[in-house]
Amino acid sequence: MNDGEILGVSQGQFMRRTLWPVASTYLKKRHFKYLLLLSVLVFAPILRELIFGIFSHHHLPFATTEDIIHTLIEVAFMVSLGCLLIFLDIKIMKEKRFELKMTQTVAIEALASLAEYRDAETAEHLLRIRAFIEILTESLKESRYGRYIMCQDGYIEDLMNASVLHDIGKIAVPDAILIKPGRLTEEEFETIKRHTILGSEILLAADNQFRKRVGKQSYLTLAQSIAESHHEKWDGSGYPHGLAGEEIPLSARIVALCDVYDAVTSDRVYKKAWPHDQAVDYIEQESGRHFDPILVETFLKVAPLFEKAKQAIN
Structure with missing residues (x-):
């Protein structure tokens, strides 16, 4: 479909044809990846506490206030680590996009310059x-x-x-x-x-x-x-x-x-x-x-x- 054909369609069609495919792809490729990473990092300390309680005869999971505080500190640390990793991933991704965009632009301008001669x-x-x-x-x-x-x-x-x-x-x-x-x-x-x-x-x-x-x-x-x-x-x-x-x-x-x-x-x-x-x-x-x-x-x-x-x- 060319960009002229989309004008005049209903708002619902417009949203489905232009916005939803882009949003859907972005959610699948980026948000799901970040959500999965954060989920693993957040639940790791909780699972550690539960597993340790199952296999230890002398420890009950979250039995004391100290255990709860210790686990929450670990969760906060993991969330911070996850946010740092996500930030670095986004930064690297933007740099790669910029490099790709500049490469495309240079290639396009070189192709167009054929007529300059x-x-x-x-x-x-x-x-x-x-x-x-x-x-x-x-x-x-x-x-x-x-x-x-x-x-x-x-x-x-x-x-x-x-x-x-x-x-x-x-x-x-x-x-x-x-x-x-x-x-x-x-x-x-x-x-x-x-x-x-x-x-x-x-x-x-x-x-x-x-x-x-x-x-x-x-x-x-x-x-x-x-x-x-x-x-x-x-x-x-x-x-x-x-x-x-x-x-x-x-x-x-x-x-x-x-x-x-x-x-x-x-x-x-x-x-x-x-x-x-x-x-x-x-x-x-x-x-x-x-x-x-x-x-x-x-x-x-x-x-x-x-x-x-x-x-x-x-």
Whole structure:
């Protein structure tokens, strides 16, 4: 299921499909482990006292106040030891997660940089797209998409990381077409359009390998849907599949708006950059045609931040 499909389902379905699987997995893998450890450590002194009383003819379990106090002290010590072990386990786990996340990020950025050798603008373009996505998606928390965004653990960070791969399929487009200074022919444009499918296939294969080796999905899943659908349009006139409205993944809709803003406000071999105000007017005019109206409404509120972010990166 893509992230656009979940919007519009009932609250019960939403909870079952997004929150419960995550919570259930976490409880099984982490809480049960810690609960078992604490149970063993707590009951060890109690069992010791009971077993000692069974096998000793001169000792009754918990017969005196001193025995009870001694056992309670041992229990408190064991609980403290268990909490220390749990703390260390969580600390090590977080460090490993951070290392894995950084490894993934570096690998993704290295893959995306393949296009830099053919388009000098790509490196800064990717930085700007990440910045725009953070601004827009943070602001979307106040929209009807807010519940979905906030319920997806790390959604904004994953979307920022995944966005750098939206045009990875262009590595298969010939230079003569990709950096052509003039208008593309109809045949050349059809070749360009294939980068969405090629990018999707590349990322789908990478995501499948990740799932086989790690056992769970990464933000490559998000990247795959973005690569395939970021040229779809709200009114269904986009490509490659002619999806319309919320058939288009939310992630792809967000990237599409940010990508267009950066494209029209940047110099290219075939055109000059538009002023910021002209770009804002264009995006507003395309609300309900090219872009999701809710995204456009949010964009208009934060458009000055887009301009500042672009100036800072440039």
